[in-house]
Amino acid sequence: MKDKVMRAVFLAAACVCIVCVALICVFLFVNGIPAIGEIGALRFFLGTRWKPGQGLYGIAPMILGSVYVTAGAVALGVPTGVLTGIFMARFCPARLHRLLGPAVSLLAGIPSVIYGFFGITVLVPAVRGLFGGSGKSILTASVILALMILPTIISVSEAxxxxxxxxxxxxxLALGATHERSVFSAVVPDARSGITAGVVLGIGRAVGETMAVVMVAGNQPIIPRGILEGVRTLTANIVIDMGYATDLHRRALIATAVVLFVFILAINLLVSPGSRPAAK
Amino acid sequence: MGAEIEISNLSVYYGAVRALTDVSLNIPEHGITAFIGPSGCGKSTLLKTINRMNDLVEGFRAEGGVTVGGRDVYGGIDVTQLRKRVGMVFQKPNPFPMSIFDNVAYGPRTHGVRARAKLEAAVEKSLRDAAIWDEVKDRLRRSALSLSGGQQQRLCIARALAVGPQALLLDEPTSALDPISTSKIEDLVTQLKAEYTIVIVTHNMQQAARISDRTAFFLLGELIEHGATEELFSMPSQKKTEDYITGRFG
Known part of the structure; x- marks a missing residue:
C-alpha cells in the first residue's frame, strides 16, 4: 500500500518535468507558427530587415548572428576547454588541482549578467582600443561566450x-611511449565521445545565452560584414523587443523563440547517441 | 647488447609497506622464467620493477640493483628506452580502442617510424610472430575490440613485439582466458623464447611446469627458491616450496 502511494508520488514528480516541456512546446508553437504563416515563411526566415514599425519581420540577420557568435565561441572555447580538461585530468599536480577545480566550478556559477558587466567594462574597451570601432562586436560576444562555455567543456572533458x-x-607506457604520447594517443581518443558531448552542451549554452550577449554585441539587426561589427542574436532579438511589442510584433518574437527552440532541440538530438561516455 | 636480467639484493617498498625483501635472482637470456607464489607474494611487484611500471604507484621505492643487459634500470636510464627493450603484456588483454593495424603500429609510430611500407612490414611481421596473422589479415582495419579475449591477448603480444624488445614480461597473461586460448598463448610463448628473454608471472603451477625453463617461488615478499623448473617441481630444496607445489596452501 505504502509502496503504491510512494510510487504515485515519484511518478507525479517525474511527470511535472514532462508536462512543463510539453506546455512550453504548445505555447511556443501555437503562438509562433501562425505568426510565421502570417508574415510568410520565406520573408520571415530569409528576410534581411527587421523593422517592426514598417511590418518587416526578417530574422535572417539574427539567425546568422547566433551562428557567427556561437561559431566564434566554439573556435575560442573548445580548444581551450578541451586542453584544460586534459590538463586537469592527466597533467595537473594535485595542489594546483585543488585551486583549479573550484575555480572552474565557480566560473560555471557566475550569473550571466556579471559576465556581461565584465564584457562592458573590460572587453569592449579592449576591443575598441585594439581594433577600433565601438568595441561591441561579434568578436567581443564570442570571447564572452567562450568564457561562459569553458566550465561545461572543461568539466565534461575532464570527467x-x-x-x-x-x-x-x-x-x-609499457610500449615505451612518454606520458604525453600515452595521454594524447591512447587515453584521449577513448574519451572522444564524452568530449564531443561536452562540446555540444557548450554549443547549446552559447546559442541560448542572452544577457551577456545583449550587453556586448551591439544588437544591430543587420547582417554583419566582419567580426568587428555589431550583431544581434536570436535571443537578443527576443529580449530587446519583448518589453514593448504587441500583436504581430509580439508573435513574431515568439516565432523567433520557436527557431531558437528548434536549434537547441537539434543540438540536443545530435549529442544524445554519444552522451554516455562512461558507459562501458 | 644482451638481455640478461640481474636482480641483486632488491627490496621494494610501497610507502611504509615492504613488498619485496632482499631478492637476488639471475634471469638468463633466451629462456622462460616463471614467477610463482600465492597472491600478494610480490611476484608481480618484481615483474613491474624490471620495466619500472611501478613508478606509477605512489610511494614506490626500490633499494638494491636491477640490471637489464648490464645496464642499471634505476640509474639514470631513459625509461622509454628501457620499456622499448623490455616489453610487457598485462593480465587483462588491453588493446587500444582503435584498429588492429593501429594497435600494432602504435609502438613503431611512437618510436618514430612514419613510412607506410615500413609500418606495414612491421605490423605483418609482429602479427605473424604472435601467431595471429592468419586470423586477422583480412580485417586489419577493424576495431581490435571486436576480437575474442584470446585473440586480443595475442594482439597485445604482437603489439609488444612490434617495438623490437629483447625481453618480454608477461603478467599472468592467461588468467582471463579460456583453456584453448591459454594453450595457444603457451605455444606462442614457447616459440618466442628462442629470440626473447621471457619472464612470466603465473598463478597456475601446471603452466609454470609446462612452459618454463626456470622457476622462482616467492612467499610474502621473499624469494624462497629458484632453479631449473624440473628440479624445483620434482625435488624442491625448501619445505615451503614443497608445501606450495603439492597444494598444501596457496
Whole structure:
C-alpha cells in the first residue's frame, strides 16, 4: 500500500518535468507558427530587415548572428576547454588541482549578467582600443561566450578522460611511449565521445545565452560584414523587443523563440547517441 | 647488447609497506622464467620493477640493483628506452580502442617510424610472430575490440613485439582466458623464447611446469627458491616450496 502511494508520488514528480516541456512546446508553437504563416515563411526566415514599425519581420540577420557568435565561441572555447580538461585530468599536480577545480566550478556559477558587466567594462574597451570601432562586436560576444562555455567543456572533458580505463594508459607506457604520447594517443581518443558531448552542451549554452550577449554585441539587426561589427542574436532579438511589442510584433518574437527552440532541440538530438561516455 | 636480467639484493617498498625483501635472482637470456607464489607474494611487484611500471604507484621505492643487459634500470636510464627493450603484456588483454593495424603500429609510430611500407612490414611481421596473422589479415582495419579475449591477448603480444624488445614480461597473461586460448598463448610463448628473454608471472603451477625453463617461488615478499623448473617441481630444496607445489596452501 505504502509502496503504491510512494510510487504515485515519484511518478507525479517525474511527470511535472514532462508536462512543463510539453506546455512550453504548445505555447511556443501555437503562438509562433501562425505568426510565421502570417508574415510568410520565406520573408520571415530569409528576410534581411527587421523593422517592426514598417511590418518587416526578417530574422535572417539574427539567425546568422547566433551562428557567427556561437561559431566564434566554439573556435575560442573548445580548444581551450578541451586542453584544460586534459590538463586537469592527466597533467595537473594535485595542489594546483585543488585551486583549479573550484575555480572552474565557480566560473560555471557566475550569473550571466556579471559576465556581461565584465564584457562592458573590460572587453569592449579592449576591443575598441585594439581594433577600433565601438568595441561591441561579434568578436567581443564570442570571447564572452567562450568564457561562459569553458566550465561545461572543461568539466565534461575532464570527467570523460578520467573515466578511461587505466590499462590503456599503462599499455601505452609499457610500449615505451612518454606520458604525453600515452595521454594524447591512447587515453584521449577513448574519451572522444564524452568530449564531443561536452562540446555540444557548450554549443547549446552559447546559442541560448542572452544577457551577456545583449550587453556586448551591439544588437544591430543587420547582417554583419566582419567580426568587428555589431550583431544581434536570436535571443537578443527576443529580449530587446519583448518589453514593448504587441500583436504581430509580439508573435513574431515568439516565432523567433520557436527557431531558437528548434536549434537547441537539434543540438540536443545530435549529442544524445554519444552522451554516455562512461558507459562501458 | 644482451638481455640478461640481474636482480641483486632488491627490496621494494610501497610507502611504509615492504613488498619485496632482499631478492637476488639471475634471469638468463633466451629462456622462460616463471614467477610463482600465492597472491600478494610480490611476484608481480618484481615483474613491474624490471620495466619500472611501478613508478606509477605512489610511494614506490626500490633499494638494491636491477640490471637489464648490464645496464642499471634505476640509474639514470631513459625509461622509454628501457620499456622499448623490455616489453610487457598485462593480465587483462588491453588493446587500444582503435584498429588492429593501429594497435600494432602504435609502438613503431611512437618510436618514430612514419613510412607506410615500413609500418606495414612491421605490423605483418609482429602479427605473424604472435601467431595471429592468419586470423586477422583480412580485417586489419577493424576495431581490435571486436576480437575474442584470446585473440586480443595475442594482439597485445604482437603489439609488444612490434617495438623490437629483447625481453618480454608477461603478467599472468592467461588468467582471463579460456583453456584453448591459454594453450595457444603457451605455444606462442614457447616459440618466442628462442629470440626473447621471457619472464612470466603465473598463478597456475601446471603452466609454470609446462612452459618454463626456470622457476622462482616467492612467499610474502621473499624469494624462497629458484632453479631449473624440473628440479624445483620434482625435488624442491625448501619445505615451503614443497608445501606450495603439492597444494598444501596457496
Amino acid at each position: 570523460s578522460i578520467r573515466a578511461v580505463p587505466v590499462h590503456y594508459y599503462e599499455g601505452s
